[in-house]
Amino acid sequence: MKRYFNTLRIFWSASISAEMEYRVNFAMAAFSSVMTLGGTLMMLFLFYRTGYEMGGWPWRDALAVVGVFTFLEGMQATFMAPNRTRVTEHVREGTLDFVLLKPINSQFWLSVRTVSLWGVPNIILGLAIVGFALTTRETPPTLAGLASGLLALGLAVLMLYSLGYLLSTISIWYIKLYNITMAMQALVETGRYPITAYPGAYQAFFTFVLPVAFMTTVPARLMTGRGGTEWLLGAVIVAGLLLALSIGFWRFALRYYTSASS
Amino acid sequence: MPTVQADNLSKTFHVADKQPGMLGTLRHFINRSYRAVQAVRDVSFAIEPGEVVGFLGPNGAGKTTTLKMLTGLIHPTSGSVSVLGQVPFKRRPDLLRQVTLVMGQKQQMIWDLPPMESLRVNAAVYGIPEDEARRRIDELAEMLTISDEMTRPVRKLSLGERMKCELMAALIHHPRVLFLDEPTLGLDVNAQTAVRNFLREYNRQHGASILLTSHYMADITALCDRVVMIHKGGLIYDGRLAGVVNRFAPFREVKLELASDADESVMARYGEVESIQGRVVRLLVNRDGLTATVNRLLSEQDVTDLTVSDPPIEEVIGRVFDDGEPGDTDEYTTGADSV
Numbered sequence: 001m002k003r004y005f006n007t008l009r010i011f012w013s014a015s016i017s018a019e020m021e022y023r024v025n026f027a028m029a030a031f032s033s034v035m036t037l038g039g040t041l042m043m044l045f046l047f048y049r050t051g052y053e054m055g056g057w058p059w060r061d062a063l064a065v066v067g068v069f070t071f072l073e074g075m076q077a078t079f080m081a082p083n084r085t086r087v088t089e090h091v092r093e094g095t096l097d098f099v100l101l102k103p104i105n106s107q108f109w110l111s112v113r114t115v116s117l118w119g120v121p122n123i124i125l126g127l128a129i130v131g132f133a134l135t136t137r138e139t140p141p142t143l144a145g146l147a148s149g150l151l152a153l154g155l156a157v158l159m160l161y162s163l164g165y166l167l168s169t170i171s172i173w174y175i176k177l178y179n180i181t182m183a184m185q186a187l188v189e190t191g192r193y194p195i196t197a198y199p200g201a202y203q204a205f206f207t208f209v210l211p212v213a214f215m216t217t218v219p220a221r222l223m224t225g226r227g228g229t230e231w232l233l234g235a236v237i238v239a240g241l242l243l244a245l246s247i248g249f250w251r252f253a254l255r256y257y258t259s260a261s262s
Numbered sequence: 263m264p265t266v267q268a269d270n271l272s273k274t275f276h277v278a279d280k281q282p283g284m285l286g287t288l289r290h291f292i293n294r295s296y297r298a299v300q301a302v303r304d305v306s307f308a309i310e311p312g313e314v315v316g317f318l319g320p321n322g323a324g325k326t327t328t329l330k331m332l333t334g335l336i337h338p339t340s341g342s343v344s345v346l347g348q349v350p351f352k353r354r355p356d357l358l359r360q361v362t363l364v365m366g367q368k369q370q371m372i373w374d375l376p377p378m379e380s381l382r383v384n385a386a387v388y389g390i391p392e393d394e395a396r397r398r399i400d401e402l403a404e405m406l407t408i409s410d411e412m413t414r415p416v417r418k419l420s421l422g423e424r425m426k427c428e429l430m431a432a433l434i435h436h437p438r439v440l441f442l443d444e445p446t447l448g449l450d451v452n453a454q455t456a457v458r459n460f461l462r463e464y465n466r467q468h469g470a471s472i473l474l475t476s477h478y479m480a481d482i483t484a485l486c487d488r489v490v491m492i493h494k495g496g497l498i499y500d501g502r503l504a505g506v507v508n509r510f511a512p513f514r515e516v517k518l519e520l521a522s523d524a525d526e527s528v529m530a531r532y533g534e535v536e537s538i539q540g541r542v543v544r545l546l547v548n549r550d551g552l553t554a555t556v557n558r559l560l561s562e563q564d565v566t567d568l569t570v571s572d573p574p575i576e577e578v579i580g581r582v583f584d585d586g587e588p589g590d591t592d593e594y595t596t597g598a599d600s601v
Contacts, residue, residue: 007386014372014379097335098370101363103355104387258336258351 007104008112015082015114029118033074037125040066040192055196057226060137062194064130064220068153069192071126072215075157076184077119080164083111084184087168096257107250111165134223141223148232149223155239156215160188162242163210165250172253191216211238263347264308265439265471266332270341273302273327301327303495304341311438314465314472316486316503320583324495325475329441332473333363345439359388362437366444369428371416377427378412381434388435395434402430406460422453429457433464440464440472446481458484479576493583503575511578513546518559519567532559541566546573 019026044066048059057065087110090096099109134141141149164184187210195203195213207213214235221227279297280290302324309315319325330336332343334350334357343350348357371380378399385395403409406426411419416427425445433440442461446454458481465472465485476482482489482503489506491499499509516533518524524543529535532555533547547555552570559565572578 003386003389006389007383010382010386014375014383017379018372018374093368094365095368095370097330097333097363097365098368100335100353101333101358101361102384102387103358109387 004104004108011113012115016117018114019117026117029077030121033070033121033125037066037070037122037129040070044193055194055198057194057196058137060133061220061224061226063133064224065194065216066192067126067129067131067133068156068216068219069126069188070122070129071153072156072160072188072191073185074119074122074124074126076160076164076188078115078117078123079112079119080161081119081184082114082116084164084168086110086113088171091171091257100254100258106254107165107247110168111161130220130223137224139225142225145225146223148229149219149221152214152219152222152232152235155235156219158239159211159215159235159242160184162239162246163187165246166242169246169250169253172257187212188215194220211242214238265311265313265346266309266473267344268308268328268332268341269306269343271302271305271328271331271338271343272300272340273324273331273336274339275299275301300495302331302338302492305492305495305497306341307490307497307500309471309473311471312465312469313488314461314474314486316482316489317473317475317492318482318489318579319475319492323492323583325492326443328492329363329443329473329475333361333441335363359435360437361439361441362432362435363441364428364432364443364445366425366447369424370431371424371427373417374415376413376415377419377430380416380427380431384431384434390435398434398436399430402433405463406430406456422449422456425449425453425457426460429460436468438468438470440470440474442472442474442476444476445474446476446478454478454480461485479574479579483575491579491582498582506575507572507578510582511573512550513548513573514552515571515573516545516547516552516556516559517567517569517571518543518545518563518565521564521566528563 041063044054044059044062047054048062054062087096090099090110099106102109134146167183190198190202190206190210191212195206195217198206203213218227218231218235221231275298276296277299278290279295280286305324305328307315317325317328327336331338332345332350334343334345334353337351346357346360348354350357350361371377372383381399382392382395385392385398390398399412400409403412406429408423408426408430411423411427416424419427429445440461445461446457449457461472461474462485464470472485474481474485486503488501489499489503490497491506499506501509513533515536520541520543523540524538526535526538529538529543529545533545536544536546538544556568556570559568
């Protein structure tokens with residue numbers, strides 16, 4: 001375990017120093033996330049100005065959903081997207097062999113090998129919005145609600161990771177899979193607003209088929225006291241299943257890779 | 263116990279066949295036909311501790327497939343492999359800590375950072391403490407004469423320097439078994455020599471077993487006493503390097519210097535003309551009739567100088583690989599000339 005932590009520390013310090021080589025990028029990323037966020041907030045504001053309540057969510061609570069969404073987008077850009085791109089590269093260039101011959105779990109290596117600082121502005125902004133939404137609403141959140149909401153947020157990160165890893169595993173068969181990040185982006189995009197704002201069929205799809213509802217709406221729901229423990233339990237089950245699926249599917253893919261590749 | 267033991271190793275791939283054109287594409291989509299390609303067939307050999315073995319074969323002979331089976335990256339269709347007494351395909355961490363694979367065409371170094379960073383990553387993965395890692399890096403860098411380049415980004419290093427770094431990354435955990443696939447590919451002569459000397463020194467210091475593939479015969483002749491040759495997936499020779507010429511070249515090279523410019527049609531009467539450069543002729547003459555042919559040459563031609571030698575090993579091996587037809591490998595017996 002200690003070896004894994006140590007490896008992680010060196011992985012990240014190496015990739016951060018690689019990112020630091022390009023300083024302008026970071027400033028650009030910060031600028032672009034402020035602009036995107038501004039757009040989203042403007043949209044929400046336009047809706048709520050007229051007194052319309054999106055899916056039964058008041059302004060502050062919908063803001064919390066936007067905060068969670070922005071946070072997840074930041075987590076995705078920081079920790080997940082750069083690693084997903086590399087899995088595809090490893091398969092295409094044949095350097096996956098180097099990873100498989102290391103005495104370390106290959107999924108661990110491929111999931112945490114790099115971090116990119118580009119998403120950090122979104123992580124900070126997202127948390128700030130959630131904080132703002134919660135502290136300025138009429139009834140402040142309860143401690144239990146806050147704790148279960150944060151737990152659900154952690155589970156949401158796990159779900160997002162597992163779904164992304166499932167998708168990048170497919171590159172073992174279809175090497176030209178450059179659009180995983182786009183697909184994941186589009187997927188999370190639907191979580192930008194409270195899920196109850198969508199028509200019934202969409203709600204069902206994004207809750208039970210693609211668990212986007214569990215990623216953004218549920219953490220916000222729990223934090224704002226709009227949902228009970230059944231939502232948290234649901235999030236635990238969904239996250240657990242997705243993680244197990246991503247591990248199982250990766251093993252299956254490796255069995256294929258090692259019997260069919262030349 | 264041998265370090266590496268391969269018994270009747272075979273690998274068959276199923277590849278989809280597709281005819282060109284739109285019709286072919288359609289047919290390929292609806293009713294895909296597969297063809298079995300046997301990449302490696304019944305290959306057996308063993309490598310003893312500390313031995314350096316050259317692994318030769320033309321492109322597509324099955325060398326890389328065999329190396330991948332030996333390292334556990336692909337599963338053999340039939341036959342068995344053991345490396346240090348373990349089944350490599352299980353890729354157990356305690357075995358992985360003792361083996362390494364270097365691929366000349368592929369690199370594991372982080373492109374934008376100095377080699378030091380990649381080496382630290384590998385040291386952490388293998389659980390080598392930082393001070394010990396630093397000591398090993400210094401030692402390897404000194405052996406490879408690359409100490410001054412350790413702080414420059416990899417992208418700014420020359421191909422030779424990058425290969426040296428790859429070797430450091432592959433050897434930082436002091437493996438006992440090295441699988442080297444074309445480690446000198448594309449390097450200039452000086453860098454090739456440096457890599458060779460380094461491998462010889464590593465082998466001496468650590469008693470490591472090495473299986474080396476290379477298209478440069480100089481690598482093989484410098485490092486390997488023994489070679490294993492495969493062709494079209496089958497083993498055709500396993501024995502001493504020096505034995506290759508006796509086995510496969512039933513001819514010797516006669517180099518002549520004549521008093522006047524040579525005529526190719528005249529020279530062809532004595533043997534196979536390899537080259538004519540003005541007055542200098544290189545002929546391949548069958549061993550059986552060598553004495554008679556040399557006598558005829560000396561009496562019939564105005565010869566000022568004559569030397570007889572074994573043909574260059576590259577040429578012999580090149581001929582073996584050129585001549586072989588699919589399925590004719592059985593005519594060669596294997597193992598008879600083993601060391």
